[in-house]
Amino acid sequence: MAEIRNYTLNFGPQHPAAHGVLRLVLEMDGEVVQRADPHIGLLHRATEKLAESRTFIQSLPYMDRLDYVCMLCSEHAFCMAMEKLLGVDVPLRAQYIRVMFDEITRVMSHLFGLAALGLDLGAMTVFLYCFREREDLFDCYEAVSGARMHAAYYRPGGVYRDLPDAMPQYQPSRFRGANDLKVLNRNRQGSLLDFIEDFTARFPKCIDDYETLLTENRIWKQRTVGIGVVSPERALALGFTGPMLRGSGVAWDLRKKQPYEVYDRVDFDVAIGKNGDSYDRYLVRVEEMRQSNRIIKQCVDWLRANPGPVITDNHKVAPPSRVEMKSNMEELIHHFKLFTEGMHVPEGEAYAAVEHPKGEFGVYFVSDGANKPYRMKLRSPAFAHLSSMNEMSRGHMLADAVTIISTLDIVFGDIDR
Amino acid sequence: MVDWILTRPDAWFGPVWGPAVFDTTANLAFIVAIVVPLLLCVAYLTLWERKFIGWIQIRIGPNRVGPLGLLQPIADGIKLLLKEIIVPTQASTQLFFVAPVMVLMPALAAWAVIPFAPEVVLADVNAGLLYLMAMTSLGVYGVIIAGWASNSKYAFLGAMRSAAQMVSYELAMGFSLVVVLMVSGSLNLSDIVNGQGRGSFAAKGLNFLSWNWLPLLPIVVVYFVSGVAETNRAPFDVVEGESEIVAGHMVEYSGMAFAMFFLGEYANMILISTLTAVMFFGGWQAPIDSALFNWLPPFGWLALKVFVVVTLFLWFRATFPRYRYDQIMRLGWKIFIPLTLAWIAVIGIWMQTPWSLWR
Numbered sequence: 119m120a121e122i123r124n125y126t127l128n129f130g131p132q133h134p135a136a137h138g139v140l141r142l143v144l145e146m147d148g149e150v151v152q153r154a155d156p157h158i159g160l161l162h163r164a165t166e167k168l169a170e171s172r173t174f175i176q177s178l179p180y181m182d183r184l185d186y187v188c189m190l191c192s193e194h195a196f197c198m199a200m201e202k203l204l205g206v207d208v209p210l211r212a213q214y215i216r217v218m219f220d221e222i223t224r225v226m227s228h229l230f231g232l233a234a235l236g237l238d239l240g241a242m243t244v245f246l247y248c249f250r251e252r253e254d255l256f257d258c259y260e261a262v263s264g265a266r267m268h269a270a271y272y273r274p275g276g277v278y279r280d281l282p283d284a285m286p287q288y289q290p291s292r293f294r295g296a297n298d299l300k301v302l303n304r305n306r307q308g309s310l311l312d313f314i315e316d317f318t319a320r321f322p323k324c325i326d327d328y329e330t331l332l333t334e335n336r337i338w339k340q341r342t343v344g345i346g347v348v349s350p351e352r353a354l355a356l357g358f359t360g361p362m363l364r365g366s367g368v369a370w371d372l373r374k375k376q377p378y379e380v381y382d383r384v385d386f387d388v389a390i391g392k393n394g395d396s397y398d399r400y401l402v403r404v405e406e407m408r409q410s411n412r413i414i415k416q417c418v419d420w421l422r423a424n425p426g427p428v429i430t431d432n433h434k435v436a437p438p439s440r441v442e443m444k445s446n447m448e449e450l451i452h453h454f455k456l457f458t459e460g461m462h463v464p465e466g467e468a469y470a471a472v473e474h475p476k477g478e479f480g481v482y483f484v485s486d487g488a489n490k491p492y493r494m495k496l497r498s499p500a501f502a503h504l505s506s507m508n509e510m511s512r513g514h515m516l517a518d519a520v521t522i523i524s525t526l527d528i529v530f531g532d533i534d535r
Numbered sequence: 536m537v538d539w540i541l542t543r544p545d546a547w548f549g550p551v552w553g554p555a556v557f558d559t560t561a562n563l564a565f566i567v568a569i570v571v572p573l574l575l576c577v578a579y580l581t582l583w584e585r586k587f588i589g590w591i592q593i594r595i596g597p598n599r600v601g602p603l604g605l606l607q608p609i610a611d612g613i614k615l616l617l618k619e620i621i622v623p624t625q626a627s628t629q630l631f632f633v634a635p636v637m638v639l640m641p642a643l644a645a646w647a648v649i650p651f652a653p654e655v656v657l658a659d660v661n662a663g664l665l666y667l668m669a670m671t672s673l674g675v676y677g678v679i680i681a682g683w684a685s686n687s688k689y690a691f692l693g694a695m696r697s698a699a700q701m702v703s704y705e706l707a708m709g710f711s712l713v714v715v716l717m718v719s720g721s722l723n724l725s726d727i728v729n730g731q732g733r734g735s736f737a738a739k740g741l742n743f744l745s746w747n748w749l750p751l752l753p754i755v756v757v758y759f760v761s762g763v764a765e766t767n768r769a770p771f772d773v774v775e776g777e778s779e780i781v782a783g784h785m786v787e788y789s790g791m792a793f794a795m796f797f798l799g800e801y802a803n804m805i806l807i808s809t810l811t812a813v814m815f816f817g818g819w820q821a822p823i824d825s826a827l828f829n830w831l832p833p834f835g836w837l838a839l840k841v842f843v844v845v846t847l848f849l850w851f852r853a854t855f856p857r858y859r860y861d862q863i864m865r866l867g868w869k870i871f872i873p874l875t876l877a878w879i880a881v882i883g884i885w886m887q888t889p890w891s892l893w894r
Contacts, residue, residue: 125688127688127689127692128688133781134777134778134781135778135779148695149692149696149860149861236856237778238778239778239856239857240769240770240772240777240778240855240856240857241854241855241856241857242588242592242852242853243591243592243853243854246592246593246594247592247593250593331854332856335855335856337770337855337856337857337858337862338856340858340859340862341856341857341858341859341862515859515860515861516692516779516780516860517773517779517857517859517860518859520778520779
């Protein structure tokens with residue numbers, strides 16, 4: 119009798135479900151995955167090494183490009199680690215802005231994750247529905263920083279500038295008549311806060327739309343329930359964080375357990391799953407979007423009522439205003455020093471972590487007192503998640519391996535760094 | 536003029552060969568008259584699919600080529616014709632080129648027995664239903680050969696999936712057709728349509744209540760869903776399984792060879808929709824026998840029904856997530872086949888009772 123051998127399937131890096139550049143070497147017994155061997159490094163850009171030869175502030179935009187669907191959250195961890203070393207305080211308004219944009223980013227990331235999960239499972243419409251709302255959030259980024267993705271908006275000691283009073287408008291074009299423009303620009307007439315408030319008002323309805331298409335859909339449940347089950351113990355042992363851990367039923371959320379910024383002042387619940395399967399992780403992410411929406415609403419209300427500075431007045435860290443710089447010798451020196459050699463960070467080590475949409479994202483600095491880090495280490499949540507790929511997908515079918523990759527919600531900028 | 540043309544074969548080829556030449560020419564003309572509009576329908580079905588799904592997904596859909604994007608399928612066709620067909624070095628070249636033909640050919644050949652209107656059918660054969668079964672089953676060979684000849688693991692997986700899936704759903708479809716055969720007592724598709732025009736409701740002018748769909752409701756559902764599976768459309772598109780096995784058996788094909796698979800798939804979609812309309816929704820008959828409805832010619836009614844059913848295919852695609860391969864098998868073997876078998880028994884007993892609708 120002929121010997122029956124498993125065969126090896128090279129899944130990716132050029133594959134529609136590879137979520138970027140994942141190369142997965144699958145050992146298959148027919149349709150059943152026997153071993154999954156993720157290969158990484160195809161998007162390695164040496165961010166940690168690059169940071170060693172650049173001033174601190176020059177490294178900040180790299181954070182956007184790590185996990186390129188949750189940009190500002192990575193910046194947040196970077197700024198928090200620097201603030202720890204520098205010992206500067208962040209104005210309360212800046213903290214609220216950061217929390218608001220962290221949550222906007224969380225919604226963006228979960229929308230993207232849900233869209234990708236839908237697409238991987240063949241539910242194409244959800245993909246476009248999610249991207250419709252994501253587009254509005256990109257507009258918030260654009261309004262506040264000028265960039266739609268890589269905002270570079272947070273700074274050590276606060277944020278780069280206050281929230282704008284006007285939203286960018288759609289412009290007329292050959293394919294857009296006056297009536298279309300009126301509809302498109304309807305909620306863009308006021309300030310950014312008005313726009314965000316309008317978004318929070320209609321977003322729960324949008325989530326209901328996604329849920330109508332998926333949550334109780336029999337095919338959706340057949341495809342996700344019981345797929346890639348991780349027990350709470352294993353989830354902890356594998357170093358899971360974020361929705362992956364909460365999906366397994368462990369109520370661990372840095373926003374609650376180690377509140378940073380103003381998370382202890384806003385009201386929200388932590389969503390946790392029960393069974394640790396793909397379906398629970400999906401539900402956790404959907405619920406987190408609802409909770410984020412609540413947080414955003416609270417931040418909008420607070421920010422409306424409380425104007426104030428948005429960046430520290432310590433000009434060793436943050437640049438002085440143009441007026442001060444033009445009229446005051448000392449401020450001119452500060453400005454010149456900041457924009458030529460950057461800030462000198464006291465000697466020491468600091469680690470700061472945020473509840474990134476995907477889990478715990480941490481930045482660790484070792485500073486030798488120079489204007490650039492001696493060493494920067496990034497703790498990316500998806501790296502730990504991906505390493506469990508083999509354990510999660512063994513014994514499942516090929517289509518389930520795709521589901522699992524998708525519920526891991528991995529982004530390669532983050533894993534390869 | 537017409538008389539002059541009709542007498543030419545006899546005049547040129549004599550009374551012995553003349554009729555044969557006449558029949559051959561007439562049939563070829565009829566075949567062209569079916570295939571060319573069919574391929575146009577296929578082309579414009581792709582446009583309708585993109586537009587319709589676009590509307591569902593709050594997009595616009597193609598609108599750049601020609602007015603309202605109406606020339607888009609033509610542009611796509613030209614693009615595919617001009618593209619290079621790349622043959623993988625490890626592929627079995629002859630089989631590689633035979634496969635797309637084997638997908639497209641049965642999808643077109645099956646149209647020979649479809650009645651478009653009363654008396655308008657290329658081959659009014661009595662074994663029409665059987666011929667259809669045979670033709671729709673042949674398509675799977677093309678898919679398997681494509682997967683095998685490509686010599687690629689993804690294509691191979693796709694071929695394996697399609698072999699299993701299409702064969703399983705062929706059974707459920709076959710059993711559904713058995714029920715239709717039982718109630719109409721004929722394998723001839725024209726007779727099946729005519730049979731639906733008789734009954735107590737049809738006598739009152741309410742044709743649509745006499746059609747097969749009402750007494751055979753579970754069978755319509757099984758037949759149509761099996762048809763979706765048979766054509767490898769979403770949510771049963773694991774054979775292509777875009778996010779799993781990239782494009783399945785088509786992964787190594789490009790240019791016109793790829794387009795042949797595409798044409799075959801869409802021709803099959805229209806075919807399944809037509810069969811659904813013919814066997815369960817009264818074919819060319821108007822739903823209500825009144826002047827208002829008879830205004831549309833029989834062919835118009837058939838086209839309208841086919842359009843509605845084909846749109847259902849697209850609606851499914853835009854709405855449902857994709858089944859997993861083993862779940863498709865379970866649905867086919869454990870639900871559809873027992874259901875159709877049970878319904879065969881129900882109809883069989885029903886037909887023996889005094890309340891039988893089909894006498």
